Amino acid sequence: MSSLHADYYADQLVQHQTELVENEAIAESTYRLRVACPSIAQRCVPGQFVMIRLADVNAPLIGRAFAIWDVIADSEGTPTYIDLIYLKKGSFTTACAESPVGTRVSLWGPLGNGFSNQNCDRLIMAVGGIGQTPMLLLGREALGQQSFDRESGWAKHAEVIYGARRQSLHAGVDQFRSAGFDVHLCTDDGSAGTRALVPDVLAERLKETDARERVRVVTCGPEIMMEKVAEVCAALRLEGRDVHCQVSMETPMACGIGICFSCVAKVKQDDGEWDYKRTCVEGPIFDAEKIVW
Structure with a gap:
């Protein structure tokens, strides 16, 4: 992770x-919303997020953090719309799922630091649950299919390892495939892909890759999954493999702008000690080896 900017x-x-x-x-309990917001669409980079709330209502009062799933251009090619994917789970997402087209919303962003665009031979996106949401833009940028205000085309190959409890919870798979990513599905019940956990599939994929490749792993999803993904990558680094891992932390946020300190994560400092860092402004992307799980 770069220093806080x-x-x-x-x-x-x-x-x-x-x-x-x-x-x-778009999947079981999973929805995709689109809003016209060129001021955000033209400024964001992969891995950033927005805070969003329903306008003109008081409950729920505070916004929720959603990663930016897609940026869509208008008929003249100007980035204008952003897509957000969310899981219908709590009071806000339930209200959001029941909101018809035309409902007014308030959003602010783009927030967070975003993924780095470091050159590599292979980008592997290891995701679980709703953690696929920041990855479509990242993979497209990596392959040079979509440009933001920085260098694109920095990876030769992109693939997704996507885990869920069952097949019906996989969302966005067709878009991953349309973008040219290799897609490896896994489920807890074996209803799609292999019956396995994301870190185990990642370990097998890394064994199958050329040991001379520069590999970047990015991960988002349940914390225990990200911890195990980080352990897989750290073990290979100890063996001399050029494997680097970034995590997108999903720490619950209340304000999204660094005021409330509700989203802190333990992050190692240069002196070996750790300190709390705010996921909303000093993340959500961190070097996996810096996280104190």
């Missing part, structure tokens, strides 16, 4: 009120 602070964000353009179910 002023661009990550709240005084750089854009606050925008707009309407739902689309809001549809």
